[in-house]
Amino acid sequence: MRFRPLRSAPAPDTERVTVVDPPATMDAVVFPAAGGPEALRTASVPVPSPVISELLVRVVAAGVNPIDAKTRSGAGVSGQIPAFPSTLGFDFSGIVVKSPYDSHPFAPGTPVFGMAAFPRSGGTYAEYAVVPSLSVARKPASLSHVEAAGVPLAALTAWGLVVETAHAHEGQRILIHAGSGGVGHFAVQFAAYFGAHVTVTASARNASWLRELGAAVVIDYTTTRFEEVIADVDVVIDLVGNLQDRIGGRSLSVLRPGGLYIVVPTGSWPGYAEAAAAAGVRATNYKVIPDGGALATVGRLLDSGAVQVYIDRVFDLGDAAAAHRMLEEGHTRGKIVLRVSDD
Structure with a gap:
């Protein structure tokens, strides 16, 4: 394995980017009921609103995971989806748009990556997502949003x-x-x-x-x-x-x-x-815990070069069905990612 020297993380204020108020609606990939990849379609839906400790994030890229395909097909966590149509997706990398309070560590404009609370909330196959602030970390400076979106759940x-x-x-x-x-x-x-x-x-x-x-x-x-x-x-x-x-x-x-x-x-x-x-x-069995502290540690390993993420294929948001077909064929090396919006 090839290692790169450890790099210091940039100061928080240098990481922020300019944000604008979100629109009333957004594009999202939804599915009306359990089915094959063809059940996934793009629709215009309301932008969600964060409450208490949640962040509103503009999603730049979203990871695609086997649990997504299982849920879409009627297995996975489909039994906990409160209503249909629903939007899939746990992984994301993007920009904070709204924070719980003014001096919150993840201020608007901060690049972050992490996991949404799907199916308790909408998923990340969308232009905006509400995510728990304890389930995110600053995006590794050495990674693009597409690369970072392939990291959290896996x-x-x-x-x-x-x-x-x-x-x-x-x-x-x-x-x-x-x-x-x-x-x-x-x-x-x-x-x-x-x-x-x-x-x-x-x-x-x-x-x-x-x-x-x-x-x-x-x-x-x-x-x-x-x-x-x-x-x-x-x-x-x-x-x-x-x-x-x-x-x-x-x-x-x-x-x-x-x-x-x-x-x-x-x-x-x-x-x-x-x-x-x-x-x-x-x-023992095992289920993922969306721990932002552990994710921050992983982020430091990624920035140091001690760990790498491999992205096998990138699809546009509207091609989520094709991404699921590739995933279900098996033999994927590393991760599949959806490009949701421009960085």
């Missing part, structure tokens, strides 16, 4: 998995399934940064790239059964689940006694805890 998920749950450390042996995806490519980098020996399952086309990110071993899942070549792993981070080729069940067999299995895809293996106990290992 990087915070990876941070929670690798740092807060696996407690990655020098010499620890970690196996990461689907290491070339959005969460996976961050998990590889965080684990390597903290000194772990990282093994990744991925396709052969991503092997050299993953080694550059810090993977010590890359196993081509199309030609090799990982359980035939590794054993006594301390932690397995499963970003696939047990629905595909019983990856979850096979993962338990490569863990050392007392090792830790972490499964991420919701509902992918209802019986994981019982199977892990029978195998003599520990197990």
Whole structure:
């Protein structure tokens, strides 16, 4: 992995840009009910209003995540959407337009990135979004808004998995399934940064790239059964689940006694805890926590060059359906991002 020197963050007042009052309406991608990518369409909707500790942000770019596609199709968090039509999207990078009070740390004009409280509020596939102030951080100065929009959900998920749950450390042996995806490519980098020996399952086309990110071993899942070549792993981070080729069940067999299995895809293996106990290992699921403090730490790592975000494809907001089709085809390297407005 190539490292760049740590750069000091610019002073807050030099980061601000000029803002104007928002219009009454905005363009947003909405879907009237669960369905395929074709359910997504662009519509004119009212600009939301922030309350209490919320920020109103002009969205420059929005990340596209698997949870978005699952929710659009009727799974994911679709059951918690209060009304339709609804606007998808958790990730964003943009400019603060309204703050809770005059001296708030994220004053109007501040470039920020973070996560919206979707589905409790409207999502980020829109020109403006209301977001919790505790779920954002200053945008890394070294990243464009498009790059920054690919970070929050994926990087915070990876941070929670690798740092807060696996407690990655020098010499620890970690196996990461689907290491070339959005969460996976961050998990590889965080684990390597903290000194772990990282093994990744991925396709052969991503092997050299993953080694550059810090993977010590890359196993081509199309030609090799990982359980035939590794054993006594301390932690397995499963970003696939047990629905595909019983990856979850096979993962338990490569863990050392007392090792830790972490499964991420919701509902992918209802019986994981019982199977892990029978195998003599520990197990937990995981859901992302939109923590602005952790995101600020990730931002400093990005600015230092110790961690990188990879954007596979950028679509315009009106092409959200095409972005979802690409996402659902699989094999995405890193992240897909929607360009919402000009920087």
